[in-house]
Amino acid sequence: MFAAAALALLATLALTLLRAARGPSVFDRLLATNTVGTCAVLLLAVIGFLTGRPEFLDLALVYGLLNVIGTVAVLKFFRQGALGDPGNGNGNGAAR
Amino acid sequence: METLIVNVLLTLMMLAVVVLARTRNLFAVIVLSGLYSFLMATAMVALDAVDVAMTEAAVGAGISTVLLLGALHLCRSEEAKPAHKPWLPLAVTASAGLLLVYGTWDLPAFSDPEAPIHKHVAPRYLADGPRETGVPNVVTAVLASYRGFDTLGETTVVFTAGAGIIALLRRRRRTTADKEAP
Structure with a gap:
């Protein structure tokens, strides 16, 4: 059962990597990376139960939080063109 | 699996x-x-x-x-187009990779308890660590006591890297003196 889930997750990872490689727009790649993070969380849980030691589920929580941080950083960069600006309000955009 | x-x-x-x-x-x-x-x-x-x-x-x-x-x-x-053909760096990298693969042939099997690295100082750390250092956790005893200077050096490297990155990425805030200067 867990082995089938792990195989399905690996297939999903391969397809997601294909989208990240082919992806015409940057947003395809961003979404692919986000999906890889989600797959990593799921694969972590599945590996834990596959080996009979689900003690490392806490690590999956850390991965989930990191995924959010990365995506928020990328989107903020796109919105404002920089990170850590003093915030003077003129969004000058990243598409330079 | x-x-x-x-x-x-x-x-x-x-x-x-x-x-x-x-x-x-x-x-x-x-x-x-x-x-x-x-x-x-x-x-x-x-x-x-x-x-x-x-x-x-x-x-x-x-x-x-x-x-x-x-x-x-x-x-x-x-990214700018590279000015040189990549063949020489590629050959160097490939040969270094082949050397590393050749080096793995003599490694002991993965998670082999009889491997030499588990026979050298690890038994002594496990046996005498709590008595010699007074730290109940073996990992903490090794990192903070037996390899204390090593850990101090690592911390210094991390601190220097962080300070360098902050110095590189910091943007100069425009002050009133800057605006009046030109």
Whole structure:
């Protein structure tokens, strides 16, 4: 059962990597990376139960939080063109 | 099953590296390197190196994505065409990789308890660690007491790297004196 889930997750990872490689727009790649993070969380849980030691589920929580941080950083960069600006309000955009 | 998972993950990482090397858009490169880090961290978990996996996920996918985006703001978003043909560096890298693969042939099997590294100083740390250092946790005793200077050096390196990155990425705030000067 867990082995089938792990195989399905690996297939999903391969397809997601294909989208990240082919992806015409940057947003395809961003979404692919986000999906890889989600797959990593799921694969972590599945590996834990596959080996009979689900003690490392806490690590999956850390991965989930990191995924959010990365995506928020990328989107903020796109919105404002920089990170850590003093915030003077003129969004000058990243598409330079 | 675990071997299969690790092998598939390593193959995907190899493909990701090839895509990374061929991509010219630096923003896509940053996003793809975050993807690579997540694959790497999952492979580390499958190999039972949970602490290394956590570091890889936090540093590779978390902090370095943010830092590289901050650096991208300061430079152009397309990688320039290289001026030289890549054949000589490629040959050097490939031969170094072949040497490393040749070196792995003599390694003991994965998680072999009879490997020499587990026979050298580890038994003494386990037997005498609590008495010699007074620290109940063996990992903490090794890191903070037996390899104390090593850990101090690592901390210094990390601090220097952080200070350098802050100095590079800090933007000068325009003060009134700057506006009046020109």
